[in-house]
Structure formats: structure tokens, C-alpha cells
Amino acid sequence: MAAAEHPVLSNVTFIDPTPPPDDVPKVDEIGATSAPLKSVAFFIGAYCKEYNEDFMLCKNENNDPAHCLKEGRKVTRCAIDLLRKVREHCDSEFEAHWQCLDRNNQEYRHCRGLERKFNSCVFNALNLEKVIPGSPSNKPPIHLKEKPLYKERPRW
Amino acid sequence: MDADKTLRTQDLPRTGGFPSVRYKRNLPKKGPSGLVLFTVLGAISVYGFYRVGQGNLEKRELRREHLWSRIHLIPLLTAELDRDTYRRNCAALTREAEIMKDVPGWKVGESVYNTKRYVGPTQIVVPEQS
Numbered sequence: 001m002a003a004a005e006h007p008v009l010s011n012v013t014f015i016d017p018t019p020p021p022d023d024v025p026k027v028d029e030i031g032a033t034s035a036p037l038k039s040v041a042f043f044i045g046a047y048c049k050e051y052n053e054d055f056m057l058c059k060n061e062n063n064d065p066a067h068c069l070k071e072g073r074k075v076t077r078c079a080i081d082l083l084r085k086v087r088e089h090c091d092s093e094f095e096a097h098w099q100c101l102d103r104n105n106q107e108y109r110h111c112r113g114l115e116r117k118f119n120s121c122v123f124n125a126l127n128l129e130k131v132i133p134g135s136p137s138n139k140p141p142i143h144l145k146e147k148p149l150y151k152e153r154p155r156w
Numbered sequence: 157m158d159a160d161k162t163l164r165t166q167d168l169p170r171t172g173g174f175p176s177v178r179y180k181r182n183l184p185k186k187g188p189s190g191l192v193l194f195t196v197l198g199a200i201s202v203y204g205f206y207r208v209g210q211g212n213l214e215k216r217e218l219r220r221e222h223l224w225s226r227i228h229l230i231p232l233l234t235a236e237l238d239r240d241t242y243r244r245n246c247a248a249l250t251r252e253a254e255i256m257k258d259v260p261g262w263k264v265g266e267s268v269y270n271t272k273r274y275v276g277p278t279q280i281v282v283p284e285q286s
Contacts, residue, residue: 013285018247020239029236037232038225045228052231064274065238065245072235079232108225109218132221142217149211150218
């Protein structure tokens with residue numbers, strides 16, 4: 001009897017294939033893995049600011065998953081829209097940057113050169129800028145630092 | 157006894173005196189003095205600590221960058237997880253209604269907690285893949 005044993009010890013796959021109820025509008029999931037998401041994270045933050053804040057305020061109001069489905073769909077649609085635009089305008093830079101992140105432990109500091117190319121491309125095409133909130137205003141932000149002490153050491 | 161008288165003179169150093177005794181080691185002087193060594197090593201240490209400080213400041217900024225990249229992704233990932241949780245919860249309620257349909261007075265999906273605040277499920281029942 002499979003239910004009596006611990007799920008970790010079981011060879012059976014536990015999966016719930018039931019589709020969502022029909023009254024919930026369908027939305028595509030983002031479908032991107034962690035490295036592309038980390039690559040565009042700051043642009044998602046800039047491009048989808050209203051939707052993200054709306055969603056988080058809604059979650060703060062009530063943590064029930066059913067409560068913020070509408071706001072959540074907007075968040076996902078916005079992120080998909082941004083990814084599509086990035087793919088359209090800066091495909092090669094984006095590809096190079098997220099693959100570099102993927103190879104280098106997903107640390108930004110190993111991919112600064114590619115990141116600058118990607119950022120400037122996104123800035124020219126979509127007018128989105130990478131801003132790190134809370135960083136000291138009297139110094140250039142870390143992604144624009146000329147001679148970082150923690151040097152760029154890309155794996156390959 | 158007369159001879160004794162003539163020889164009785166005071167015991168004095170030899171004429172010209174004794175040569176001075178060489179008590180210092182005759183070693184060649186090598187290396188800078190202790191003060192110089194101390195100063196130089198101190199300067200190296202101060203520079204090293206300065207670099208450590210700069211590195212710590214830079215590390216803080218790298219950490220901040222990393223954290224904000226995660227913060228910007230939280231709504232997206234939470235929204236996706238919420239949709240999946242909602243879907244699985246609906247399916248679980250349907251299953252529960254089917255199983256408990258013969259029990260009179262059974263409320264499907266009734267919370268065991270006396271609160272309006274959302275409390276996530278402590279146990280998730282997932283069917284086996286058929």
C-alpha cells in the first residue's frame with residue numbers, strides 16, 4: 001500500500017494532472033529557467049513595477065492563493081511581454097548574458113562585459129535601466145564599477 | 157729580612173697597561189633595524205586592511221544586487237506558484253467531495269482553524285500517477 005510509506009521512499013510518481021477550473025482565465029506560464037530570469041530580473045522590476053507592486057499589496061492583504069489570481073495573471077503576462085520584447089530587440093546579447101550566468105554560478109560579477117552590452121541594448125531599445133535600490137549615491141553602482149576588486153573570472 | 161724589604165712593592169699593572177678586553181661580538185650588521193621592519197610591516201598591514209575594507213564594501217553591493225534581482229522576481233514566481241496551489245487545492249476539494257459524499261453534514265474544505273486568515277495546508281495529498 002503506497003500511501004503508508006513515506007513519499008520519498010516510494011517509486012510511484014505523485015502528480016496531480018487535474019487542469020485548473022474553467023472559471024479561471026488561462027494564462028501561459030513564463031517558462032524561462034532561472035538564468036534568463038536572473039538576467040532580466042532588473043528589467044522585469046522596472047517594466048512590470050505597477051503590476052508587481054499591485055500583486056504584492058494584494059498578497060499582503062490576504063495570503064490566500066485564490067485571492068490574487070487576477071493580479072498574478074497580470075504579473076505573468078507582463079513578464080512574458082517583456083521577455084518577448086527583449087527577445088525581439090536584443091536576442092543575441094540576452095542569450096550571451098544568460099548563458100554566461102548559467103555557466104558562472106549565476107553571479108552577475110562574472111559576466112559584467114556581456115551584461116553591459118545587454119543593458120545598453122535594452123536601454124536603447126526599450127528605455128529600461130538597471131537600478132539597484134539603496135546603493136550608495138556617491139559611487140557608481142556595482143555593475144558600472146570600472147575596476148572591481150572582485151574581478152570578472154568567467155569560467156569560459 | 158732586608159731582602160724582603162727591598163722587594164715589598166705594590167702589585168701594579170704592567171707598564172703600558174692591559175689591552176682592552178674585546179667583549180663585543182664582531183658580527184657584520186645585516187638587515188634594516190627593528191623600527192624600520194616594524195614600520196614597513198605595519199604599513200603593509202594597514203594597506204591590507206584597507207583593501208579588505210574596500211572588498212567588504214564591494215561585497216555588500218554585490219549582495220544588494222543579488223538580493224534585488226531576487227526581489228524583482230518574487231511576484232512572478234509567487235504568482236506562478238499560487239496558480240498551481242489553487243489548481244491543486246480545487247482538485248483536492250473535488251476529490252474530498254467525492255469521497256465524503258455519503259457523510260451527512262460534511263463541509264468540504266472546512267478549515268480546522270477558527271480564523272479568517274488564510275492558513276496553508278499542513279499536509280498535501282497528491283494522487284499517484286495512473
